[in-house]
Amino acid sequence: MKLLRIPSLRVKVEENKLDKKICQYLKINPKELIHCKIVRCSLDARNKSQLYFVYVIDVSLRNEEVVLKRVKKAPKETYQLPNYGEKLLNHRPVIIGFGPSGMFAGLLLSQMGFRPIIFERGDEVSRRKEAVKHFWENGQLNVESNIQFGEGGAGTFSDGKLTTRIKDIRIQYILKTFVDHGAKSNILTDYNPHIGTDYLVDVVKNIRETIIDNGGEIHFNAKLQDIIADNDKIKKIKINDKVVEVDDVILAIGNSSRDTFKMLYEKGVEIKQKPFAVGFRIEHPQIMINKAQYGKKYWNYPKLGAAEYKLTYHATNGKSVYTFCMCPGGVVVPSTNEYNTVVVNGMSEYKRDKENANSALVCTVNHKDFKSDHPLGGMYFQQDLERKAFILGGSNYDAPVQLVRDFIDNVPTTKLGRVKPSYTIGYKLCHLNTLFDEKITKALKEGIIAMGQKLRGFSYDEAILTGVETRTSSPIRILRDKETLESANIKGIYPSGEGAGYSGGITSSAIDGLKVAEKIINKYKL
Secondary structure, X not given: OOOXXXXXXXXXXXXXXXXXXXXXXXXXXXXXXXXXXXXXXXXXXXXXXXXXXXXXXXXXXXXXXXXXXOOEEOOOOXXXXXXXXXXXXXXXXXXXXXXXXXXXXXXXXXXXXXXXXXXXXXXXXXXXXXXXXXXXXXXXXXXXXOOOOXXXXXXXXXOOEOOOOOOOOHHXXXXXXXXXXXXXXXXXXXXXXXXXXXXXXHHHHHHHHHHHHOOOEEEEOOOEEEEEEEOOEEEEEEEOOEEEEOOOEEEOOOOOOHHHHHHHHHOOOOEEEOOEEEEEEEEEEHHHHHHHHHOOOOOOOHHHOOOOOOOEEEOOOOOEEEEEEEEOOOXXXXXXXXXXXXXXXXXXXXXXXXXXXXXXXXXXXXXXXXOOOOOOHHHHXXXXXXXXXXXXXXXXXXXXXXXXXXXXXXXXXXXXXXXXXXXXXXXXXXXXXXXXXXXXXXXXXXXHHHHHHHOOOOXXXXXXXXXXXXXXXXXXXXXXXXXXXXXXXXXXXXXXXXXXXXXXXXXXXXXXXXXXXXXXXXXXXX
């Protein structure tokens, strides 16, 4: 029996009888419909007087011939496990880092019988959660286990957004893995899926247990200190002063591992600086965003949940400004991993039911902004901004905050309005115009005004900016061979994921982890 695909079925958000709409679309008797499966669901909110869900649906019918002119056979979308290679395996593959890239590389390798050894500098997720909570409540930072370092990576504390622009067969494998390990099944069909930080903590732990059940090892509080190569081939690594012999090492180190970036550069691994983006978190009342996106009729319609947005603007000085990592019904969270620096990020739980909406509002930066062509120039630029934000915040990791109106008018903020900062440690009202240079500041101001014309209320006077957002993506790229995915100059090292400069976000990092794991599997026989 064939599965047939309906590529676009528009259904009013008030309507509940999907089967009936399918039969109307296909012009068939309801008795002809055997089964239907939602492949994807998105929202069309262009006309605020009538919102629609838009479905991609696979169906099976008793009499397929009558509809074949209207729909086509559903494509096969199943990830195929990689083939084994021919070389003998001397040492088990090693993975550095247990964020999305390292996690999915480890999961696939363990599935295929390779029993990977994983080293993560931070703590396992339950203890890591306590360290993060302690920092958010008391301002006492653990520099090795925090929102950046530890089991699950930085994405564990950022809502678990799974959106990506990449079209890749591996995505279904990734989403199904998350569901099999505790995520809600709606991520398989939602257009902008998210797991929620409250669920993701347990999902990550469950994936770890599967890897261990498959014969893998995971060592926490285990920091990579050194790599030892001979004849341009990795031979050994040093973890917590212990030397480990290796043949294949996946570097899934995340975008905040500055000490590791420095070590790799000093060891001669080919690295180049990479553009990224910096800015603030912008917070609005979630009700305001709902009304702007859904209209008066639907702003409080339970079926729709908290509204999202995604905005872009090209500034007159050539800079690109955009919103990123939007957290409906979420909070702004302290996200540094270094003493005397302030970094912010956004986080939502599954229900997305907090009072404020927030997103990163950022401007692209490159070597001209870094004022350096050094491979680590972008990293030092990041670090400098984070130290300036710490000074602006006063002390104890309080964040610098300013009203949107005051930022645009170039005056310090002395009093807040309707929107209260959700940043948990504390905040200080200040003058964020002093944080960036004139070119970046000008672009951000233009962006806010222009985005307010696209999304009603975005440039709301009493919306607030919290600084500083710098960890949008890695400031470096570890160069690798396009075919083998190994380091461009040291064989056996596989740079992977966001920290290596090859992805941005949970899903694309997981995809990259799978790709490098496949290369290792293709090389060896068991």
